[in-house]
Amino acid sequence: MLKVSKKEMIVGGSKTHYFISPLIMDNVSLQSCPATNPSMLNVHLVPHTHDDVGWLKTVDQYYYGDRNYIQHAGVQYILDSVIDQLQKDPARRFIYVETAFFYRWWRQQSQDTRRIVTQLVNEGRLEFINGGWCMSDEATTHYSAVIDQMTLGLRFLNDTFGECGRPLVAWHIDPFGHAREHASIFAQMGYDGFFFGRLDYQDKARRMKTKEMEMLWRASESLTPPLADLFTGVLPNGYNPPEGFCWDQSCNDAPIRDDPDLEDYNVDEIVQRFLNVSYNQAAFYKTNHIIMTMGSDFQYENANLWYKNMDKLIKYVNALQAKGSKVNVLYSTPSCYLQELNLANLTWPLKTDDFFPYADDAHDFWTGYFTSRPALKLYERLSNSRLQTCNQLEVLGGPKSTSGPFGEGDSDTMKRAMGVAQHHDAVSGTEKQHVAYDYARRLATGWAHCEVLVRNSLAVLSGSESPRVFCENLNISVCPLTESSQKFSMNVYNPLGRTVSWPVRLPVNGSLYNVTDSNGKAVDSQVGNYVFMSFKHILRRNRGYAKGELVFQVEAPPLGYTTKSILVYVFKFLKVNFDDTTGLLSSLTNLETNQTIRLTQNFYWYNASAGNNKESHQTSGAYIFRPNSSDPFVINKTAEIQTVTVSSTVQEVTQWFSPWVSQVVRLYEGHRELELEWTVGPVPIADGLGKEVITRLDTDIESSDYFYTDSNGREVLERRKDYRPTWDLKQTEPIAGNYYPINSRAYIKDDKHQLTVVTDRSQGASSIYNGSLEIMLHRRLLYDDFRGVGEPLSEPGEFFDGLVARGRLLLALTPPKMAADVHRPLAQGMVLQPLLSFQDGTPLISRNRFSGLQAALPPAVHLLTLSQWDKDSVLIRLEHQYQAKESETHSQPVTVNLQKLFSTLEVLGASEMSLGANQWKEDMNRLQWNTGSQLFISLTFEQISFQNLSV
């Protein structure tokens, strides 16, 4: 637990962003819940729309209702229509979820409309649910970006509607599997409950049978219950209405025809069907309340159709009560339904694992999207790092950051772009190609705005207004400045709360460079031939024409930069062997701990199912992974060793496997990890076979069937092959059914050894054999997988021959007890990377070295958020980053003195808030639930948000 002195906590930040409704001071929605009937079966109709923040169309196309030939969907009209219809009858309810859309709409509304909407919100007739900028993906998102996007949406609601706009229920009706870390985040954000639609079909069948559709999810092994406890409900029909009761314009169900003078009067028939449906559903739930989701994707564009028919349904069904019917149907919301469940005061089953992987049928495992669109997944992750840097520099540089010598900059554009990118059809890779481009474009635009801010901020901090460039294409060895300049300066900004040492590789055309650090001391550097340039088959993959690369390491202070550079090393931590015959890795040794494992690494591809086998017609696609054989094809049994570089800074071996697979294996001086930089693509499909490319690490670790994967980059969960903790699994897909998402890391271990792999983006991973860990890197497919996207996942590359993806895996070999001490900082360093910027010549820099912190943070503490909130205050999130029990030294409580934290900010006061920063911590008062199980104690791993009044 992070301790903050009482004094700091009670000094409140500005409350001006709170809008307190004059009518209703507290939990509005619950106070305004509709009456129910305790002696009847109460059916809660929940009118809702599910508005993807991009999928088949871009978020703005969806907002406007543009390109309806792709999909009929226009959110501006949905909100127009719902607001109209809500006004017609105070009994009518609606919930709205995606703030990215609501924000667009609200800006366009007149004061009159805003007043009406505010009243509807205050009266609980329009209720915000979930309330993040989007409904985030749960498999491929990093928790820091999820918290940010939730905060962005919740803040808008709070600023606009005050307490009445605060969502009480989390609502992930569409994401394809559910991460435990998401549940933990929601709990810490103060949500009272969580509803979702998709879970494994076997799990669902069992839960229906045992009435365990509703449960308490204990979402953290580290936090003391009920801190991360979240009441969780599985919705009965995904998020759709019961069959036959869909009255949206997009549906074809019969309307209620209640004029006896017209054809086909059908009131009696519909009422009877509804009673049957209600009783059938009630059989799977514990209380005399059931919920029905009356809506679906982009529904309610013409809300009248829905409400007019639901009005009639309610009227005619309840009219039967006079004749003895015991069904009471009403307009409601998830929070009102939840309140009734809470009042029932029952004991609920406890859930502690997660809901991955998700399968909707025997051969239909949604494990492909863990890896789909690997380049977008990387770009999203890098963008998160840049946004944190941008946020920090906005705070550290002060007001001139946003309006300074380089013009007007802002972090909001990037925040919104990242908010959109967390959507469950964005970073998930399950959108159409043109939409994927749009997400990338938004991130690029966001960064362009941030770039100005960063330039301004660095100018303020360094005292140099010389032009500064960011070499965006360093990953493909292109940087015009370094390639042409005789003399240049490089600034390295480190967004982490502690010093990092970072290897830098710059494309250059000279052969002799003097590198000095911020103190003017010489830095060890070397110029190597351009290794990639010599690859015989893949020359054209490197767009740059630099002859070589300048390699050195930089050490950057916390939240600060250094202007650079030095070094010389010995490789004291790791040793790696290659097999002479095959050219493959053969063993890995940790020289510190003196442990060695056998380690063979190679590349393979699963042949994607084309849907033509007899068990099932399911294909592999953007969502679904389904190999048509459990045995992947090896790309090459041997690797051709292309170059071997040995210097004081880096040791490199380049391996060539095929024209479309190569790898550089690197050891950096002073580093404890082995870097595997893989390049895969364009994946060939001329043979008519879709391919899902993996790399597999085969070791002599006795991992048996167990392996471990992270949840949204934070806690780590145990996985077991062909097994689910919650039910007796009948495994139908021996490969796809064992894949799990990894956001930051996976590992296998036995008593002695733990091999941890840290990744640079979200991917799918599994352990199919004892001692083996495989990670899916890239996918190129020929068929759509019938989940709506309507495109085969076959990303174009530069030359229309398929996307080339490049990435890094960092391998650490340790005893299990010491593993977290290595992989936690390694993963955080991957998530928040230093930002390099360059200035030509010898700019006049008044301050070559700067740190925003007075001292490095304690190892267990991670500065999750440092972001300008409003003119006078900043939002700070400090996180204990070690899971309970994973580190002997670090999994302990730790204390931070906020007032002594920052070097340039004076802390005048701070108030602790919920994780979403939309509620004072002291006001958090969540519903309590009985589980019947014993409480257990946890100590750490908490995130705390502060609002900090800085001047």
Add this chain to the structure above:
Amino acid sequence: MLKVSKKEMIVGGSKTHYFISPLIMDNVSLQSCPATNPSMLNVHLVPHTHDDVGWLKTVDQYYYGDRNYIQHAGVQYILDSVIDQLQKDPARRFIYVETAFFYRWWRQQSQDTRRIVTQLVNEGRLEFINGGWCMSDEATTHYSAVIDQMTLGLRFLNDTFGECGRPLVAWHIDPFGHAREHASIFAQMGYDGFFFGRLDYQDKARRMKTKEMEMLWRASESLTPPLADLFTGVLPNGYNPPEGFCWDQSCNDAPIRDDPDLEDYNVDEIVQRFLNVSYNQAAFYKTNHIIMTMGSDFQYENANLWYKNMDKLIKYVNALQAKGSKVNVLYSTPSCYLQELNLANLTWPLKTDDFFPYADDAHDFWTGYFTSRPALKLYERLSNSRLQTCNQLEVLGGPKSTSGPFGEGDSDTMKRAMGVAQHHDAVSGTEKQHVAYDYARRLATGWAHCEVLVRNSLAVLSGSESPRVFCENLNISVCPLTESSQKFSMNVYNPLGRTVSWPVRLPVNGSLYNVTDSNGKAVDSQVGNYVFMSFKHILRRNRGYAKGELVFQVEAPPLGYTTKSILVYVFKFLKVNFDDTTGLLSSLTNLETNQTIRLTQNFYWYNASAGNNKESHQTSGAYIFRPNSSDPFVINKTAEIQTVTVSSTVQEVTQWFSPWVSQVVRLYEGHRELELEWTVGPVPIADGLGKEVITRLDTDIESSDYFYTDSNGREVLERRKDYRPTWDLKQTEPIAGNYYPINSRAYIKDDKHQLTVVTDRSQGASSIYNGSLEIMLHRRLLYDDFRGVGEPLSEPGEFFDGLVARGRLLLALTPPKMAADVHRPLAQGMVLQPLLSFQDGTPLISRNRFSGLQAALPPAVHLLTLSQWDKDSVLIRLEHQYQAKESETHSQPVTVNLQKLFSTLEVLGASEMSLGANQWKEDMNRLQWNTGSQLFISLTFEQISFQNLSV
């Protein structure tokens, strides 16, 4: 002209059904028209929806939005949504057209909503246009049914909204060609103008070039201008918006994206495109006002989409006026647009012919629907006759008609069913099969309600409450009562204003019958063997099992019945010869006038285009007639004479042409016409060829290229092969391009002879050769014709082997000058047929013979309508039924004394009204238009509506 004494005219009927708005006393809509700018190009945006009263779905399915999988369309929601949106901005306008839908909606509305709608109507923001029960078809409807359906809709609007609900503009934006009689009706109903969407593509091209898109239509050769003059405008884009400006939920055009912070801001581009579209359109019209129809089929279900984007369009386009733009765009209505055209005080071109046939491309003539669904077309016509009978008996029988010994009956159900059946996808035959069944079902239900009324009324009038049956299946020789009873009584009600003699054919199983008339006098009768029963190949076509038929003639008094029967005859008027070799008709002689023509009649089929020829892929379908050769196949060069019957009542020859074509040729004693009763079907398609079956009459009449067809059963227009009066025709389909609709008759003539054919339903007809007249009888096709119905026209029959159609053609040979004296009463007798009803045994009948008239009407006068209006008044329409100049004796003014007309009604007063009965004649004050042409004088052929206060 029908003369009515002043006294009768000024005594007003009850005015209680008029709702006079306290705010606005006169022409509301025009007074509330939006301001325009005389120095600019004014673009009138007309928001509208086009709601088919049945087509792909039934009228009630369309109303409710049921079965949206067939077509997304729900009128209840359209009206909900439009009313909501109109309230948001007083500038917004909407027009509504189809009262069948508005009536359904209005019944369901709360008093609050009704009050709001009334205010919108009073303020001209919601304007009723056209206002009939439906938007009637113009090719296949009879004028009496059109007047009825218009009256039904207009009355509802008048009762509901008073003067502010009176439509000022007729609006036939979808019908497939336009009848002159429709224009005449609209003029006589007081409409100021008429707009439509479809006309021949060549005609349209010429009119655009010469700026003759707007004109004055002089719609009658008989009425004195401007009595039947109607300003007529061709809409620029059918009834759709300009390309790129469709903002309905059913469209995919880009919305206006005016938030500069979001993707793809497009205001400048859209404004520029709109200016271009406006100037392009203005080039084809005469004034600085143009109209744009902003809507289409079943649009505005979510009106917000339309209005939100149009609001923006208006705002941004007009904003450019500050920068010198000369385009002024505004919400408007057709009547406001029309007012501006009238104020322009220009001279308009004059149009005197009609707009048939309609072609939308070189090989795409919409002449198939003239004949499509021949059985439905007949049933609609018979239903009209029954409705008139029902209306008359409601009046004559008094209050007990609707609530009497046989229960509750009404005429309203039948009125509404007939109103729906006039729709341009109903009697036209262009609806889906299941919808055709629905129309028929509605007519049957309507008749069931009328049947009770008729039973009650006849009980009142006859004094006999004995059970009475109507033998519905006499057309297929089935009547259980006559087949089994030893003694029965028959009542014949004649809805015409004069005595008719009517041949009766009853299925019987005995061989000796005594028939006596209402005075107990014996009537000549005979029992024949069942001729159809002996047809060797088509036995199963006759469902009945009666051994023979009893044939005799009845004579029924005007608006009255007789209970029956007598007769013996000589066949003094006609002689018909058959060719011994071929068995075909060979000549026809009028014994009175002593004139003979050569007349060969046979049956043929055109091979329907399957769309696979090189000029065009157009197929024949429900709408389109396109033979793939101009030479039809003969069904049989010879006819097998099956039976010859000669009796004092009737002479019959039965001809067998093929298993699916046969005919009975009949002469009745005392009749001047030759009856051809054809039976066609099931049309075989096993050969893979679609067939369009015609009968052709080839004579030695020197008709050259000329022939004559009626317009909606009233005036007759001259037709000329390969010629259009209005433009220089380029004929591209030598057969289909010469087909015209006939509703009641067609003829060919030369100086001496006129051969007139009177039909029992609407059909297509042409004269391809000199002396030849062909009539299409039946169609069975294998392909859809791509005009939306999405089904091939292939009607199922009783045994799923295709529909059998049976019908009658009545042939009259006369000198041209005397032709009308024969064909006018013949056609009226076909339209209004006697109603037979039967009572078993010898019921006690106090009055065997009854007439509602004091005396038969003068020959020129037709009682078009006699219908109960409200408790104290009836609606009467008297019509001069002879066209100008067509009859020496009858085409003259005639006087009727209303007070001496009816035998059972006392006329307390009468007020003359517009033809639609929604305005006092004295209040009619239509806009005046300049044509630049001389007025010409016409004398007769007027219809006059009275409201008649009867006690």
